[in-house]
Amino acid sequence: MPPDLEFTRKTSFETVGARPARPDGNDKVTGRARYGADVSVAGMLVGKVLRSPHAHARIVSIDTSGAEAIEGVKAVATRDDFPDIAPDAAVEGEGEENMWDVARNVMARDKALYEGHAVAAVAATSAAVADRALKSIDVTWEVLPHVTDVDEAMRPGAPVLHEDMRTKGLENAPRAPSNVAEYLKIAMGDSEAGFAKADLVVERDFRTEAAHQGYIEPHACLATVSEDGLAELWCCTQGHYGVRAMCAAILGMELSSLRVTPSEIGGGFGGKTTVFLEPVALALSRKAGRPVKMTMSREEVFRGSGPTSSTSMSVRIGATGDGRLTACEATFRYQGGAFPGSPVSYGAVCGMAPYDCRDVTLHCYDVVANRPKAAAYRAPGAPMAAFAIESVLDEIAQKLGMDPIALRLKNAVREGKTSVYGPTFGPVGFVECLEAARDHANARAPLGPNQARGVAAGFWPNYGGQTSVTMNVATDGSVLLSLGTPDIGGSRASMCMMAAEELGIGYGTVKAIIADTHALGHNDTTGGSRVTHSAGMATIEAARQVIRIMKERAARIWDIDVDAVVWEAGRVRPSGPNAGDHEPMSFREMAALSARTGGPIAGHAEIDAEGAGASFAVHMTDLEVDPETGRVVVLRYLTVQDAGKAVHPDYVEGQYQGGAAQGVGWALNEEYVYDAEGRLRNPGFLDYRMPVASDLPMIDTAIVEVPNPGHPYGVRGVGETPIVPPLAAVGNAVSRAIGRRMTHVPMSPPRIVEALDG
Amino acid sequence: MRYEAPDTLEAAVGLLSAADGAARVLAGGTDLLVQLRSGPVEPDLVVDIKRVPGMDAIVEEAGGFRVGAAVPGAALGEHAGLRAAWPGVVEATELIGSTQIQGRATMVGNLCNASPAADSVPAMIAAGATARIEGPGGRRDVPVEEVATGPGRTSLAEGELVASVFLPARPARSGDAYLRLIPRTEMDIAVVGAGVSLTLGENGAVSAARVALGAVAPTALLDRACADAIVGAALDAAALEKLAAAASAACRPIDDKRGTVAYRTRVAGVLARRAAAIAWARAGGRA
Amino acid sequence: MSHYRVTAVVNGDSVDFPCDAGETLLDALRDRLGLTGSKEGCASGDCGACSVMLDGRLVCSCLVLAAEAGGREIETIEGMADGNALHPLQRKFLDLGALQCGVCTPGFLVAAKALLDRDPDPTETDVRYWLAGNLCRCTGYDKIVRAVLETAEDMRGA
Known part of the structure; x- marks a missing residue:
């Protein structure tokens, strides 16, 4: 931890915990806020992408001469316009991105690996001309057998995506290629010995289908490459430093030659942590010598950008007759689309992390299949594993005649406990969440016929990471924060609040912007629930620097030792009578004196934040199933989660509610539907069924606050955890309502009817 | 592509008849604009009929209602008389899409788009509605069930358009209803739809009935066996079960992204039964 | 593609803009008039991000042709506040x-x-x-x- 953050943690707050309007709010309610597609420049061309109609096909040749001959076509780009990448090149996106994979995902080289894989792009004077040009590109395909299902992809003899792929992590290195990129075993204790102690063992197989992040704003960017090779990129992204690094690696550019400015971002949920259009737009602009704007259609978003993994899982858990978990052995098979990197190990660990169970063995398989490369989606990998684990726990509770919350309370991790997640937990709020759910009015709401209540828990470890923040103090005492973490859900407001809190000034005095890549040091991507924790920590650190500078200046003005100056309630004052009789000076007065006391006052912090505190959640839902049609109506929904310290409770609640809604959608109706040719059948909001307003009740929230000792204000990230419990909470409620255990997500009406008949 | 907005019906028919290539009628546009963007063929001509006087009118005629081709769903819902006479038809039309879609989408467009899953069509068929077709050969009125001939295909000849739909006078002691199954509460295309219109005799038994099913065959089905299942008796549990069985038996569905054969077949029976119970209650039927 | 000139009233102001036959009202608002407050989320009427009022009815501007707007009154998000006073x-x-x-x-x-x-x-x-x-x-x-x-x-x- 940086030295300035080592002093006492704050426990009483003036600004933090209030609910002020956000600084970017007016622009967003008036339509002025500028998102990815909202900027145009003179001479701009329209870029469009040609995508593979085949799930798996070798690209024999690409003839672009027809397109190039069309009037108004200014550039055509194919694999030949991108240098090949070294197989082991990697940069930071949300986690480490293998650039060989990312580059091949952005533009196919030898093969198209999924329907929707980009194979060529054009830049033209209008969208209509670009569309015509795409139709004039002649690709000769050699169609190959394909596989989209995770279990089928693992079978011997399945069509192989990458001839050079040998499963990593096996004891005996395999000689034959396969679609299993990696096997990983995560274990603690001795699960067989644990099962020997069990009075009851429940074992089940589960499946979950792929879901899309479903942000409302399609990917969009505007690229301008000048004659000297300097480039500017405007785009909607969760991490413009990651975009810069990936584009530079793909195009062979120097980082300092590419300035990336993030637009307002219309939702990401993990899906905007990598690049799709951005390197292509830069390549087209470089070739055409003109700015190029590219936007994805909704269909392209579904076919070409990252959904999450689909999974197949087998879980076996043992318990004693009084409900103590004795052992867990589970196998998780996640297909991550056409390239390795599915979040299977995150998922596996998160699923059992909440439980004090000593004997656990988890087998993880990272599998490739002919689908779009999976991108991060809110708590990557965890909702699926939690569905499997929490479903089995619910069944154990049913079989033991135990209340599902009581079962979890009996096994919940607390401070000092260790789970398969690894680190020994510090203070965590899981027990408090369970108790709050148990004591909530919803737990006693009456249930009618065909109605039932489901409970499930969730965990996400949270993350800190690299963050740079600059705080400039203007001479009138107002404060400007430059942040490098794109604001998706209100983080500018939270940062302004933490700055105001630390400086002891009014919230309205602080303004924040998201600065471009030239303005600040590196920032990791907005993701993993890291921003309020790490950018908050950096903001506080910058504020403490400002305070230190003001104390030094006051010491100089008063001609006393700096140690004799104290900072209190937004003012400098002498530490006592021995320090001299000087009138305290306010933050504003010190700012006004800056020109005469040594020049501009600014604080900045470049940190690699540690100390992220895990956030646990408990969800409880009541729903009704129509036994004749299998339709589900959600009647009540409660989310309880530990926020450590809620900086802006509206936006904490918003994270809880939004994650729950996404999870309910995934649980009930959202899925990628493929036909026999491996083509996506539902690439639109009509048939990819995200919840609409009338599908949901009010989503009740309870914020538990068990301070995180790793943050000066006790903050825990809250963004990921809310999507972890819903699949299981809904599944447990449906299973109890119909008297059959649901094991396949989404639990769409036909699947529920099938379960009823089965 | 050319866009024309004629101000007479004759001019609209003339433009459609004279078109060299593909010509499409634009009313609410909620299907057409999606097809313009992603359809396989761009039409050469789009004829917007909303500037033709009377197209946006609902007119009382012979005790029934004539609904112009440009009347959006929202206007249908705001018409108290039509709503009282044919609640099933109005509700079916209002199920199409969102509030925004209701601001534009028309019943005639829903009919002419010829989707087997169109919500208003089974309700109109059950109601015994007729479509008024105008064309180079003059005017003809046909039962609405004769307009669609398959997914995306109609019996309209070149140059013809449907100018209005006529909902007949509501018989005494009668009621109608339409139900559909969608996974969400809004914004989906029907997985199955069922429209029922029935009339009670003096004795309280069902004296006449029309039952139409959507999304279970290439076009909406008007099924005689379903009607026979409930005509002649009070609508008791046994009659409703006969209806459900008949409706399931009438289905010739496909497996697709929205539902399976087995699911559609089962739910068609459930919905026909539930819709009949609502229509019966609206007709004044007592158990 | 044929071209048209459209005169309409947008947020109370008379405007005049060119458009192509197949161009949507959403594209015209965004690209011809610079009113980018209406968003394209799907271009199929399924998300409502492009909602505007057209002659007093709520519609998706992605499902309206720009050429249809002649003589019509359109209200967008940019016209919702009364000067500096938010609605x-x-x-x-x-x-x-x-x-x-x-x-x-x-x-x-x-x-x-x-x-x-x-x-x-x-x-x-x-x-x-x-x-x-x-x-x-x-x-x-x-x-x-x-x-x-x-x-x-x-x-x-x-």
Whole structure:
């Protein structure tokens, strides 16, 4: 931890915990806020992408001469316009991105690996001309057998995506290629010995289908490459430093030659942590010598950008007759689309992390299949594993005649406990969440016929990471924060609040912007629930620097030792009578004196934040199933989660509610539907069924606050955890309502009817 | 592509008849604009009929209602008389899409788009509605069930358009209803739809009935066996079960992204039964 | 593609712009008139991010041809505030944190205003069904629905 953050943690707050309007709010309610597609420049061309109609096909040749001959076509780009990448090149996106994979995902080289894989792009004077040009590109395909299902992809003899792929992590290195990129075993204790102690063992197989992040704003960017090779990129992204690094690696550019400015971002949920259009737009602009704007259609978003993994899982858990978990052995098979990197190990660990169970063995398989490369989606990998684990726990509770919350309370991790997640937990709020759910009015709401209540828990470890923040103090005492973490859900407001809190000034005095890549040091991507924790920590650190500078200046003005100056309630004052009789000076007065006391006052912090505190959640839902049609109506929904310290409770609640809604959608109706040719059948909001307003009740929230000792204000990230419990909470409620255990997500009406008949 | 907005019906028919290539009628546009963007063929001509006087009118005629081709769903819902006479038809039309879609989408467009899953069509068929077709050969009125001939295909000849739909006078002691199954509460295309219109005799038994099913065959089905299942008796549990069985038996569905054969077949029976119970209650039927 | 000239009233101002036959009203608003507050989320009428009022009816501007707009009155999010005074719905969305990423917000506000203009006292169910054509992926709708209900209450009391 940086030295300035080592002093006492704050426990009483003036600004933090209030609910002020956000600084970017007016622009967003008036339509002025500028998102990815909202900027145009003179001479701009329209870029469009040609995508593979085949799930798996070798690209024999690409003839672009027809397109190039069309009037108004200014550039055509194919694999030949991108240098090949070294197989082991990697940069930071949300986690480490293998650039060989990312580059091949952005533009196919030898093969198209999924329907929707980009194979060529054009830049033209209008969208209509670009569309015509795409139709004039002649690709000769050699169609190959394909596989989209995770279990089928693992079978011997399945069509192989990458001839050079040998499963990593096996004891005996395999000689034959396969679609299993990696096997990983995560274990603690001795699960067989644990099962020997069990009075009851429940074992089940589960499946979950792929879901899309479903942000409302399609990917969009505007690229301008000048004659000297300097480039500017405007785009909607969760991490413009990651975009810069990936584009530079793909195009062979120097980082300092590419300035990336993030637009307002219309939702990401993990899906905007990598690049799709951005390197292509830069390549087209470089070739055409003109700015190029590219936007994805909704269909392209579904076919070409990252959904999450689909999974197949087998879980076996043992318990004693009084409900103590004795052992867990589970196998998780996640297909991550056409390239390795599915979040299977995150998922596996998160699923059992909440439980004090000593004997656990988890087998993880990272599998490739002919689908779009999976991108991060809110708590990557965890909702699926939690569905499997929490479903089995619910069944154990049913079989033991135990209340599902009581079962979890009996096994919940607390401070000092260790789970398969690894680190020994510090203070965590899981027990408090369970108790709050148990004591909530919803737990006693009456249930009618065909109605039932489901409970499930969730965990996400949270993350800190690299963050740079600059705080400039203007001479009138107002404060400007430059942040490098794109604001998706209100983080500018939270940062302004933490700055105001630390400086002891009014919230309205602080303004924040998201600065471009030239303005600040590196920032990791907005993701993993890291921003309020790490950018908050950096903001506080910058504020403490400002305070230190003001104390030094006051010491100089008063001609006393700096140690004799104290900072209190937004003012400098002498530490006592021995320090001299000087009138305290306010933050504003010190700012006004800056020109005469040594020049501009600014604080900045470049940190690699540690100390992220895990956030646990408990969800409880009541729903009704129509036994004749299998339709589900959600009647009540409660989310309880530990926020450590809620900086802006509206936006904490918003994270809880939004994650729950996404999870309910995934649980009930959202899925990628493929036909026999491996083509996506539902690439639109009509048939990819995200919840609409009338599908949901009010989503009740309870914020538990068990301070995180790793943050000066006790903050825990809250963004990921809310999507972890819903699949299981809904599944447990449906299973109890119909008297059959649901094991396949989404639990769409036909699947529920099938379960009823089965 | 050319866009024309004629101000007479004759001019609209003339433009459609004279078109060299593909010509499409634009009313609410909620299907057409999606097809313009992603359809396989761009039409050469789009004829917007909303500037033709009377197209946006609902007119009382012979005790029934004539609904112009440009009347959006929202206007249908705001018409108290039509709503009282044919609640099933109005509700079916209002199920199409969102509030925004209701601001534009028309019943005639829903009919002419010829989707087997169109919500208003089974309700109109059950109601015994007729479509008024105008064309180079003059005017003809046909039962609405004769307009669609398959997914995306109609019996309209070149140059013809449907100018209005006529909902007949509501018989005494009668009621109608339409139900559909969608996974969400809004914004989906029907997985199955069922429209029922029935009339009670003096004795309280069902004296006449029309039952139409959507999304279970290439076009909406008007099924005689379903009607026979409930005509002649009070609508008791046994009659409703006969209806459900008949409706399931009438289905010739496909497996697709929205539902399976087995699911559609089962739910068609459930919905026909539930819709009949609502229509019966609206007709004044007592158990 | 044939070209047209359209004269219409947008947010109370008379405007005149060229368009292609197949161009949508949404594209014309954004690309010809610079009114980028209306967003393209799907271009198929399934998300409501492009909601505008057309002659007093709520529509998706992605499902209207620009050429159809001749002589019509259009209201967009840019016309919702009265000068520097936010509409009560805009104010309430800010006060209740009824937006996160904000990209769906213009569509929700236009749609919600259309509801309150015709029904000053909607139920929660009315609000949810009226707004079912506006997708939001961030909020789970809770705070949006509350904001509309509270605004209705405030406006009735005013």
